[in-house]
Amino acid sequence: MSRLWQYVDKWAAAKPDAEVMVFQEQRIPWAAFRDEVDRVAKAMLDVGVAKGDRVAMIAMARPEFLVTFMAASKIGAVWLGISPKFTVDELRYQLRDAAPVLLFAVERFQNVDFRGRAAAFAEEFPGIRRVVFLGAAPDAEDGYAAFAEPARGHLDETLEQRAATVTPEDEVLLMYTSGSTGKPKGVLHTHRSIIASASVEVAYFGFDEETRALLHFPINHVAADVEIGFSTIYGGGCLVLMDRFDPQGSLETIENERVTVVGQVPVMFLLQFQAPKFPEMDWRRVRAFVWSGSAAPEIMLDVLCVLCEQTGARLVTGYGSTELCGFCTYSMPDDPRELLAKSAGRVVPPFEMRIVDDERRPLPHGQNGEVAVRGDIVMKGYLNNPDATAAALDLEGWYYTGDVGYMDARGYLFLTGRRSEMFKTGGENVFPREIEETLERHPAVLFAAVLGVPDELYSEVGYAFVMLKPGQTVSGDELRAFCKDRLANFKVPKHFDVRPDLPLLPNGKVSKTALHKELGL
Numbered sequence: 398m399s400r401l402w403q404y405v406d407k408w409a410a411a412k413p414d415a416e417v418m419v420f421q422e423q424r425i426p427w428a429a430f431r432d433e434v435d436r437v438a439k440a441m442l443d444v445g446v447a448k449g450d451r452v453a454m455i456a457m458a459r460p461e462f463l464v465t466f467m468a469a470s471k472i473g474a475v476w477l478g479i480s481p482k483f484t485v486d487e488l489r490y491q492l493r494d495a496a497p498v499l500l501f502a503v504e505r506f507q508n509v510d511f512r513g514r515a516a517a518f519a520e521e522f523p524g525i526r527r528v529v530f531l532g533a534a535p536d537a538e539d540g541y542a543a544f545a546e547p548a549r550g551h552l553d554e555t556l557e558q559r560a561a562t563v564t565p566e567d568e569v570l571l572m573y574t575s576g577s578t579g580k581p582k583g584v585l586h587t588h589r590s591i592i593a594s595a596s597v598e599v600a601y602f603g604f605d606e607e608t609r610a611l612l613h614f615p616i617n618h619v620a621a622d623v624e625i626g627f628s629t630i631y632g633g634g635c636l637v638l639m640d641r642f643d644p645q646g647s648l649e650t651i652e653n654e655r656v657t658v659v660g661q662v663p664v665m666f667l668l669q670f671q672a673p674k675f676p677e678m679d680w681r682r683v684r685a686f687v688w689s690g691s692a693a694p695e696i697m698l699d700v701l702c703v704l705c706e707q708t709g710a711r712l713v714t715g716y717g718s719t720e721l722c723g724f725c726t727y728s729m730p731d732d733p734r735e736l737l738a739k740s741a742g743r744v745v746p747p748f749e750m751r752i753v754d755d756e757r758r759p760l761p762h763g764q765n766g767e768v769a770v771r772g773d774i775v776m777k778g779y780l781n782n783p784d785a786t787a788a789a790l791d792l793e794g795w796y797y798t799g800d801v802g803y804m805d806a807r808g809y810l811f812l813t814g815r816r817s818e819m820f821k822t823g824g825e826n827v828f829p830r831e832i833e834e835t836l837e838r839h840p841a842v843l844f845a846a847v848l849g850v851p852d853e854l855y856s857e858v859g860y861a862f863v864m865l866k867p868g869q870t871v872s873g874d875e876l877r878a879f880c881k882d883r884l885a886n887f888k889v890p891k892h893f894d895v896r897p898d899l900p901l902l903p904n905g906k907v908s909k910t911a912l913h914k915e916l917g918l
Contacts, residue, residue: 399565400588401470401627402438405431408633412606417630418460419654420638425460437468439549439556444527446499448473448562451571453497454616455479455488455511457640461531461541462616463626465501466570470588472556473563477571478616481506485514491573492518492525494583494781501529501541565589568777572619572719575902583780584719586623593773594623594723595631597745601727602658602713603685608634610658611651613642620689624723625660644672652679660687664901666697667843671867680708687713689724690906692812694837694844696866698738716741716768716810720776720789720796725750726810736809743808748772752804757797765813768800801828818909820849820857825887832859832890835883836876841869844899846907847890850916859890862912864899871895 398404405427408417413428425433446452452469454462454477462478469476477495479488481503492500502515512530519525533540565588573581598604602624610629614621629636637654639647648669651659666688669675686701693714701712714737715724726742744750751759752766760766775796778786789797801819802812814828821827829847836845844864849857863876873893880889900911 416635434467438471439552451497452499453477454501456503458638480615585777595628598628599632604632606633613639644668648674662690722774741810768798769795822855841871860892861890
């Protein structure tokens with residue numbers, strides 16, 4: 398099978414009454430999911446969605462997200478998930494760039510009236526032919542029920558004909574990069590790249606027909622769309638959806654819904670450890686704890702290693718990105734804790750990885766350079782941005798990630814920073830990630846973010862933002878001494894800003910764009 402919706406059909410035929418999604422009070426079996434996908438696909442055809450058109454949704458994780466995604470895949474449309482946490486300007490930027498013809502949106506989110514916002518966007522962007530509201534009253538003319546429920550038997554043949562035109566190389570998913578250090582770019586993925594990612598992830602994450610995977614990521618995130626969302630569909634498991642991350646509520650859901658795979662970013666695990674429910678949790682059904690997005694703090698590994706000893710669960714981490722549609726490296730079940738703390742795992746077939754110099758020539762094991770990846774998981778390109786596409790992809794299929802690191806002889810990847818974040822101080826190259834990892838080894842520090850800032854004497858120097866663990870205190874002078882004992886002097890930041898929290902992106906990474914703005918850079 399080479400198209401996304403075919404996996405919905407496969408499991409609906411194999412186990413029609415088994416659960417595919419759980420959301421609040423809803424328990425959706427595979428057969429009902431398949432029927433809803435077909436109804437929504439026909440509704441999309443009915444409003445004139447053509448092959449290659451974009452369909453957008455502003456919402457958090459809820460059943461309609463996967464229904465519309467799979468329906469769009471069946472008619473050759475391109476689906477885009479947008480987080481309602483975004484500002485008006487961020488929403489406008491993505492809608493202008495993506496130019497969707499159909500927009501789904503929640504009515505309200507965190508006291509924000511999206512009915513009003515979506516209506517304003519539809520007026521601003523006339524290419525949006527219809528706005529459909531999720532959670533609207535059943536009789537609302539612009540509600541999801543009114544859009545999806547009417548019988549459209551006359552479109553059965555049309556749907557079958559459209560589906561037959563969809564190829565594995567067709568674009569099906571549009572995701573925007575996090576914009577942690579610049580303007581977000583629209584990443585286009587095909588049926589082939591998504592299935593290539595899922596086919597490997599199910600093996601290394603341990604997904605199968607018995608899997609019950611927790612999904613509380615925003616739907617603009619590759620973890621929601623592919624790593625957990627479609628990969629669970631691919632493997633025939635069940636998705637336990639939450640429309641927001643809540644430390645206490647997520648623990649209760651893990652226990653009550655017998656979740657077997659918990660995939661999160663490190664900050665989510667850390668917040669759960671502080672929840673009242675944590676000391677009394679029953680973890681016996683969890684088979685895998687998966688994390689990505691940033692390196693694992695020591696305290697996180699301390700706790701998860703104890704849980705794995707008690708339950709037999711395993712730890713899984715890896716390296717990936719929006720452009721790679723998920724992981725391309727994975728930790729192995731017998732990897733020791735010190736390797737899990739430092740490495741992003743090793744590249745696995747059928748994917749290829751190499752480290753290259755500034756001329757994109759391969760470097761030997763152990764040498765630092767840019768990470769390049771090749772394989773079916775690589776994006777098709779950036780929407781409306783041929784220059785950025787040409788800069789990132791070469792004619793041999795290699796994607797140049799902008800990440801810097803090295804590989805050892807076993808194929809394990811060790812990341813050291815981003816090319817775009819490197820700064821020069823007194824003529825020496827400095828990669829912020831090395832300093833951040835050093836600071837995060839301090840017992841009082843939870844997260845650190847280091848920027849290069851202008852300096853009259855050294856050209857640039859390090860500026861460290863430090864987020865402390867709850868209840869901890871530490872001074873900048875103490876952190877400076879801590880760094881001097883562990884780093885070359887030119888790498889030690891000249892400025893330390895210690896605070897109780899840092900601005901985070903939805904993927905759990907620190908927003909360095911926000912920090913740059915704070916400093917007026």
